[in-house]
Amino acid sequence: MSVFAYPSEIIREAEVPLLEAGVPLMARAARALANIGIDTLTTHLGQVAGTRVCVLAGPGNNAGDALFAASTLSRRGAAVTAITLFDRTHDEGLTAARRAGAQVIAFTTAEASAAPTSAAPTSAASTSAEAAGPTSAESARADAYRELSRADLVLDGILGTGGRRGLPDHIAKLIAVWAPHRTGSLIAVDVPSDLDPDPDDAETRLHADRTVTFGGLKAELIDPRVHEFTGRIDVIDIGLGLDTDLAVAELLDSGDLRSDFPRPQESGHKYSRGVVGVLAGSEDYPGAGVLTTTSAVSTGSGMVRYLGSPLVAEYVLGLHPEVVSSSGRVNAFVFGPGDPETEFVQAAVDALGESHIPVVIDAGGLEMIGRAEAMVGTWMAERPIIITPHAGELARLLSRLLGEIITAGRIGQDPVGWARQAAQLTGTIVLLKGHHTVIAAPDGLVVLPEPGPASLATAGSGDVLAGILGTLTATASARHRYDGDDLPVPNREWARLAGLGVLVHNAAGGRAVTASGFADALTEVVEELIHGTD
Secondary structure, three states, X not given: OOEEEEOHHHHHHHHHHHHHOOOOHHHHHHHHHHHHHHHHHHHHHOOOOOOEEEEEEOOOHHHHXXXXXXXXXXXXXXXXXXXXXXXXXXXXXXXXXXXXXXXXEEOOHHXXXXXXXXXXXXXXXXXXXXXXXXXXXXXXXXXXXXXXXXOOEEEEEOOOOOOOOOOOHHHHHHHHHHHHHOOXXXXXXXXXXXXXXXXXXXXXXXXXXEEEXXXXXXXXXXXXXXXXXXXXXXXEOOOOOOOHHHOOEEEEOHHXXXXXXXXXXXXXXXXXXXXXXXXXXXXXXXXXXXXXXXXXXXXXXXEEEEOOOHHHHXXXXXXXXXXXXXXXXXXXXXXXXXXXXXXXXXXXXHHXXXXXXXXXXXXXXXXXXXXXXXXXXOHHHHOOEEEOOOHHHHHHHHHHHHOOOOOHHHHHHOHHHHHHHHHHXXXXXXXXXXXXXXXXXXXXXXXXXXXXXXXXXXXXXXXHHHHHHHHHHHHHHHHHHHOOOOOOOOHHHHHHHHXXXXXXXXXXXXXXXXXHXXXXXXXXXXXXXXXXXX
């Protein structure tokens, strides 16, 4: 179900009054982290007793969470080692870990600066600084490396959301030697330390198997590029009561689709279910018209009007006699797939006139945004618009709007950032297609549906998605009208609806391997959603 992501400062601000009131937030976080550590160890090794746990302890509260959790694991029989990496750490957490029997290795900046700079530690020292008194820097490095190498579970509590990007040199070197050969599980506490979406040295960085974050999902964790560093993300509710209006992103999964798919109402009729107009396909690309119309029909619209080329209309009506090929009322409009001829595009724009119905624009239709003033005046500013580019199409659009060369490669380096910028520039909902589809609203909200199957990467898949979106927007628009609500639907709701459309598309992609197969599979997917079959 939906998970909202917040800027880290929003979460920190929400913690302040609770901490001032004495609410034990760290105790809640540490207890949850310990339970996940127990789950990880028992899943992989069958027990906690006899396992080895290592804590990478930084100077802040993340270290406190990790050390308190480690003390619980120690009381359950795990052999715990805490490696302190700075001149200070969380004192109460370190004390708790020591009392529970943990050994402590100090490998701080001062000690590291005195150590030899060889690539890998070679010392076989087996006693900690605590047990054997002062040790050499070389021995401390070797001890730290040895404990990391034989740990069944490592807790990354080095830096949190307040830390600067980039680890101190002595820590980076230790991790660079250990990380490529890690055999145990790694859990990042709150956020992975030194989280960088585009590192040059990814293989020698910390790649968590799980990230356990507290209070709310941090915005920096939602970037699709950081998934390889975060692993699975567990969001632990510690009672902050965050306001979802302050969220900058919403993550959707199949549970949201099952609960929120717009089903027909008992008192409804074909017009209240939504009428979608489709302008897709051309004499050069008739298949796009067939795919878009088929998916609009199969997603459950009350009526579909096909308003493009007569040649394409013949193909469409041959497959779907329920489709109407004459103009009339519509609640949403889809155009662009298959490069429809200019005269049909202009006729459709004229027909939209003064209305405020939503429009879905795909593929060839994106060219209209670059020349909107010359071609269609201000009609685009009068209605909700969803555009569905892939990286190459968005790059061409932004190049025109910004007056500089934007490449698909640059889009791929920061899909969330570029989608947000495009949404702000165009005033539209931008659905940036890809394995990790990103949907951005003009106010900066991002909707991230869970990824679909690899089979969706095929010719015509985008046409199918456009038809799905057309039906869903038509349904929402019709309900809004028949409910008598005069207030405009917020862009955030349109963005979320687009996210549901992507999930429908994903479900169809799980049942076929071609675009025509996806379009056909939609009937089965939507029947299950409407009639409640899992």
